[in-house]
Amino acid sequence: MADVKNEQNGDANPAQTYDFSSDDEPMIIKKIRLTKSQKKLKKYEDMVAKKKATRKLKKDRKRVRLLEEGIKEEVTHVNKKEKLRLMKEKLEESMKTGQRVCIDLSLEGVMSAKQTSRLVQQLGRLYGANRKADKPLWLHFTSLDPGSYLYKECVRKNCGFEKYMITMTEKSHAAVFPTEEIVYLSPDSETTLEEISKDKVYVIGGLVDDSVDKDRTKNRAAEKGLKTAKLPIEKYMRKSGSIGNFSKVLTVNQVFDILLVFYNTQDWRKALEAGVPKRSGYVLKDDQ
Numbered sequence: 001m002a003d004v005k006n007e008q009n010g011d012a013n014p015a016q017t018y019d020f021s022s023d024d025e026p027m028i029i030k031k032i033r034l035t036k037s038q039k040k041l042k043k044y045e046d047m048v049a050k051k052k053a054t055r056k057l058k059k060d061r062k063r064v065r066l067l068e069e070g071i072k073e074e075v076t077h078v079n080k081k082e083k084l085r086l087m088k089e090k091l092e093e094s095m096k097t098g099q100r101v102c103i104d105l106s107l108e109g110v111m112s113a114k115q116t117s118r119l120v121q122q123l124g125r126l127y128g129a130n131r132k133a134d135k136p137l138w139l140h141f142t143s144l145d146p147g148s149y150l151y152k153e154c155v156r157k158n159c160g161f162e163k164y165m166i167t168m169t170e171k172s173h174a175a176v177f178p179t180e181e182i183v184y185l186s187p188d189s190e191t192t193l194e195e196i197s198k199d200k201v202y203v204i205g206g207l208v209d210d211s212v213d214k215d216r217t218k219n220r221a222a223e224k225g226l227k228t229a230k231l232p233i234e235k236y237m238r239k240s241g242s243i244g245n246f247s248k249v250l251t252v253n254q255v256f257d258i259l260l261v262f263y264n265t266q267d268w269r270k271a272l273e274a275g276v277p278k279r280s281g282y283v284l285k286d287d288q
């Protein structure tokens with residue numbers, strides 16, 4: 001009501017000013033004097049327009065950012081796919097021409113459920129290491145019974161286990177490979193492994209034994225007339241002092257890692273450094 005009254009009082013009437021900037025008749029510039037409510041309305045409209053412009057700017061910026069991110073995402077997606085393809089290709093190749101390494105899984109019967117579970121984890125880890133290697137080994141899991149607790153745990157705990165790119169068989173290593181090609185790895189062997197050869201298959205006992213049942217795999221191998229060998233830990237390593245368990249009995253995946261690094265580098269020092277745990281107390285000798 002007050003605003004209406006102001007307008008009626010003549011507040012909305014234009015005030016007149018004159019423009020003398022040209023030689024022509026001066027032009028009357030009409031400055032509109034706004035009423036209070038008109039000023040309020042204008043202020044409001046200005047604010048709405050400003051907000052709209054800011055929103056549009058933000059929206060445009062977001063579109064550009066998303067576009068850039070989308071391109072990046074597409075690139076990393078392509079890279080991931082490409083990496084996976086290469087990985088598969090390498091594993092496929094390893095399963096034709098790679099160095100053969102076998103995990104003998106016939107020893108489930110001598111392990112507790114807990115030890116079997118730990119073995120399952122080690123199998124998952126060693127497969128992961130093999131996938132990432134430049135030159136993977138041709139991995140065999142022998143004596144693997146699909147009805148066993150070990151197999152079921154492998155499927156349950158190791159993602160994609162059934163599709164692992166390795167050779168899995170229910171048959172024993174002795175049934176799959178000729179006797180003269182088998183070298184059973186045992187920490188108790190009198191023979192030290194010097195090289196790894198394509199003509200041989202290196203068998204690791206699929207065993208987790210906390211109390212370390214000495215000579216178990218060595219005796220089993222001897223019974224079947226198989227050659228055995230131990231890793232060259234003594235040749236390349238020494239005790240670092242008095243701290244450590246000084247055990248040369250390694251876990252299945254540590255032994256596998258050592259073979260994998262050696263296969264890729266032909267360097268026992270690198271391989272042992274990568275696979276022998278620090279807590280063992282063994283360090284590399286300086287002079288080799």
Ligand SMILES: C[S@@+](CC[C@H](N)C(=O)[O-])C[C@H]1O[C@@H](n2cnc3c(N)ncnc32)[C@H](O)[C@@H]1O
Nearest residue numbers: 185186187204205213216217230231248249250
């Ligand atoms: C935890 S160990 C089991 C040790 C068990 N007492 C035995 O008689 O083999 C698991 C497997 O890793 C391999 N291994 C462990 N340490 C080794 C070493 N120093 N040299 C060769 N093989 C080793 C063996 O094949 C062994 O069966």
